[in-house]
Amino acid sequence: MSELAKLTIAAARDGLKQKTFSAVELADAHCAAMEKARALNAYVLETPERARIMAKASDARIAKGEAGPLEGIPLAIKDLFCTQGVRTTACSHILDNFVPTYESTVSGQLWRDGAVLLGKTNNDEFAMGSSNETSFMGAVTSPWRRKGSNTPLVPGGSSGGSAAAVAAHLALGATGTDTGGSIRQPAAFTGIVGLKPTYGRCSRWGVVAFASSLDQAGPFARTVRDTAIMLRSMAGYDPKDTTSVDVPVPDYEAAVGQSVKGRRIGIPKEYRIDGMPEEIERLWQQGREWLEAAGAELVEVSLPHTKYALPAYYIVAPAEASSNLARYDGVRYGLRVPGRDIIGMYEGTRAEGFGKEVRRRIMIGTYVLSAGYYDAYYLQAQKVRTLIKQDFEACFAQGIDAMLTPATPSAAFGVGEKGGADPIEMYLNDVFTVTVNMAGLPGIAVPAGLDGQGLPLGLQLIGRPFDEETLFSLGQVIEDAAGRFTPERWWA
Ligand code: GLN
Numbered sequence: 001m002s003e004l005a006k007l008t009i010a011a012a013r014d015g016l017k018q019k020t021f022s023a024v025e026l027a028d029a030h031c032a033a034m035e036k037a038r039a040l041n042a043y044v045l046e047t048p049e050r051a052r053i054m055a056k057a058s059d060a061r062i063a064k065g066e067a068g069p070l071e072g073i074p075l076a077i078k079d080l081f082c083t084q085g086v087r088t089t090a091c092s093h094i095l096d097n098f099v100p101t102y103e104s105t106v107s108g109q110l111w112r113d114g115a116v117l118l119g120k121t122n123n124d125e126f127a128m129g130s131s132n133e134t135s136f137m138g139a140v141t142s143p144w145r146r147k148g149s150n151t152p153l154v155p156g157g158s159s160g161g162s163a164a165a166v167a168a169h170l171a172l173g174a175t176g177t178d179t180g181g182s183i184r185q186p187a188a189f190t191g192i193v194g195l196k197p198t199y200g201r202c203s204r205w206g207v208v209a210f211a212s213s214l215d216q217a218g219p220f221a222r223t224v225r226d227t228a229i230m231l232r233s234m235a236g237y238d239p240k241d242t243t244s245v246d247v248p249v250p251d252y253e254a255a256v257g258q259s260v261k262g263r264r265i266g267i268p269k270e271y272r273i274d275g276m277p278e279e280i281e282r283l284w285q286q287g288r289e290w291l292e293a294a295g296a297e298l299v300e301v302s303l304p305h306t307k308y309a310l311p312a313y314y315i316v317a318p319a320e321a322s323s324n325l326a327r328y329d330g331v332r333y334g335l336r337v338p339g340r341d342i343i344g345m346y347e348g349t350r351a352e353g354f355g356k357e358v359r360r361r362i363m364i365g366t367y368v369l370s371a372g373y374y375d376a377y378y379l380q381a382q383k384v385r386t387l388i389k390q391d392f393e394a395c396f397a398q399g400i401d402a403m404l405t406p407a408t409p410s411a412a413f414g415v416g417e418k419g420g421a422d423p424i425e426m427y428l429n430d431v432f433t434v435t436v437n438m439a440g441l442p443g444i445a446v447p448a449g450l451d452g453q454g455l456p457l458g459l460q461l462i463g464r465p466f467d468e469e470t471l472f473s474l475g476q477v478i479e480d481a482a483g484r485f486t487p488e489r490w491w492a
Helices: 009-017 023-036 048-063 105-112 160-167 184-190 224-234 278-293 306-327 342-353 356-369 375-397 423-430 434-439 468-482
Strands: 043-046 074-078 116-121 173-178 193-196 216-221 264-268 297-301 402-406 443-450 456-463
Touching: 009 023, 009 048, 009 224, 023 043, 023 048, 023 074, 023 116, 043 160, 048 116, 074 105, 074 160, 105 173, 105 224, 116 160, 160 173, 160 184, 160 216, 173 193, 173 224, 184 193, 184 443, 184 456, 193 224, 193 468, 216 224, 224 443, 224 468, 264 278, 278 297, 278 402, 278 443, 278 456, 278 468, 306 356, 306 375, 306 423, 306 434, 356 375, 375 434, 402 468, 434 456, 443 468, 456 468
Parallel strands: 074 116, 074 173, 264 297, 264 402
Antiparallel strands: 043 116, 173 216, 193 216, 193 443, 402 456, 443 456
8 A cells, every 4th residue: 555645634734835746746645545445335435526626726736825724635525514516425325416516614614624525424314323234335334353353343433434534544534423422432443543522613504414413524534633633624613504613713723732731631520330341440540640741730520410321322322313313304405205195205215215224213312302201301491501511611610621431441352243123233333422511511421441352442522612722732742642543444
């Protein structure tokens, strides 16, 4: 494989600037790697012609000295982001022929800054899942394997294709969305960095909606610095998203490498859950030691409502999903299955168009919003959500700058291994990540080590609202101490 695909975004940026290689060469190297890695099913659409055109334009701008901050950087886009003229499916049968006439704000800002589109990446259908197995386009296979085993593993979800693509050197970076953990969990499973920004930091406009009060777009890359570079382009106020927040976008990269001396890091005791594997506990301890050695002060804190986060999330998220997905009715776009009358058409379209997990979420959501149960479920879950947010606020008010927790309760599991008979088994994967979405906070997953079977494990840092910079500084400390992790290539 070409060495070009192994670069970081920062190194590629330098190489392009110095004209060591061209943007076309960089894009071609990635397109060649993608072709050889189809066994992973990370991409649901490759766009090599478009990549060449965009890269050529980048080379022209570089030659004229007009390079943008991401000029010539080849990226993958989760298939949840609408891309103008490029098929966008949310990996659902109901949208599998949908070609948007507009570009999502976040992807548009990446192109504005010079990035190059490599293709659209696989995800769980409508971003519902933790393993990328609910995709209508088939499961993604992780580039990682257990030592001495050929068992295919999941890359995590729902942004599994993006995570696998970045980990397998099929893109320098990728976008993801995170409603309950869908950036941080797959990043942890594949040994890369993933950041969920503060709610309102990145525009949701043009991103296929799952649960609007929880959804946030964010970057995946192989280093903390690279995610910081990407976030600067992705973030920003957008009047087209009513929940977008008008605060300036800092130079996130400047926070990378900054001292963390004297920063107060909370260790929430409720994250020490029953049955947590030794290895996760040890990793967490290791992370504490690394941060302490860098001069941070570690403080045990309490987030007493943590245990209610997962059940409350699985009321709020399906409720919003059931409402958001009502628009897929076969009338304006997407699949249409003709019926006897209009009701028959709706029913046929939705029955055929949505997969099992999506149908389950719609049913749960409709149930918890129904007149007789609204107070008992939805309203109650909203109250719990406020309490979870207040838990964090109380800690931040006492001078805590960020929290350190494990990113996931285990390493990646095998394809087909979880959630078959009992969906809750799959839902439990989000136990460390959903609180962050419920509270609207930023969170980053940074690879921190390998387990006994040689699989990556990640640590999570949770920050104050709009303080992604602290997460980048702390994340860099972990990256410096832990090193980086690359899967052994078996797919080509
Ligand atoms: N795994 C969670 C779910 O299935 C979160 C998914 C996400 O963040 N998009 O809802």
